[in-house]
Amino acid sequence: MKSLLLVLSLLLLISCGQQHDVASGLQAKADSLQQKTVHSYKPGLGEFMLGIQVHHAKLWYAGQAQNWKLAQFEIEEIKEALNDIREFNAERPEVKSISMLEPFIGSVEASIKEESTTKFITQFGLLTNTCNNCHITTHHEFNVIKIPTMPSFPNQDFSVHR
Ligand code: HEC
Known part of the structure; x- marks a missing residue:
């Protein structure tokens, strides 16, 4: 025992x-x-903006090529980046101004759904103005965004293939 x-x-x-x-x-x-x-590693606001800049340009070329699937993809990428900014840069006071872009993103999306080049051009212009309005609001008025004038991605074909 x-x-x-x-x-x-x-x-x-x-x-x-x-x-x-x-x-x-x-x-x-x-x-x-x-x-x-x-x-x-946590990307900063400036890094997200660089990504947004690329998608903004690609969105334009996709729209010009009437490649609506690609255009929709690019606008989704911008939306994702904005959500990431909210998540990863929550401490930045500029975050509260992001919502000013949303109605214009919605209008660009509507023009993509309608596959209307004329509407796309107008809405893209308004979206771009809003990028600059936020830069002014957040004291980054020296970062001026414009409608792309020269294709900058020689390794990407923006035309529709199938
Ligand atoms: C919430 C307001 C806001 C909106 C909306 C906004 N930006 Fe910005 N953007 C900023 C701020 C703030 C900076 C400076 C970031 C930093 O501190 O590095 C910036 C910086 C930039 C830069 C400079 C990055 C660099 O290193 O060269 C580019 C390019 C840019 N934004 C593009 C865009 C584009 C394109 C859009 C519209 C699709 C847009 N931004 C919308 C606030 C905004």
Whole structure:
């Protein structure tokens, strides 16, 4: 009986020890993950804007080529970037001005759905004005956006293929 008790208490001790090992292992993992999060790369507002600039230009060329699927894709990319700004740059006061762009994005989307080049050109112009209005509001009036005048992506074909 005594030896059984001894064995049982030994087992208990071992399992407690193991639990302790597991717990401290988990703690170490959590600590290192936290370290990684602190040091992980977070794109800034300017970087998101560079992406938006590219999609803005590609949106124009897609519209000019009446490649409406590509145009819709590019406008989705702009919407995604705006959502990312809200998520990753929440501390920036400029974030509250993003909503001024939304009605114009909606109108560009409507012109894409209608496959209307005339409407697309008008709405693209209004969208571009709003980029600049936000730059003025956020004291970045020196960043002036315009309708692209020269195709800048020699490695991409904007025309419809199928
Ligand atoms: C919320 C207001 C806002 C809207 C809307 C906005 N921008 Fe910006 N944009 C900014 C701010 C603020 C900066 C400066 C970011 C920084 O601190 O680096 C900027 C910077 C830029 C830059 C400079 C990036 C660089 O490094 O050269 C470009 C290009 C740009 N925006 C393009 C656009 C385009 C295109 C649109 C419209 C589709 C647009 N922006 C809409 C606020 C806005």
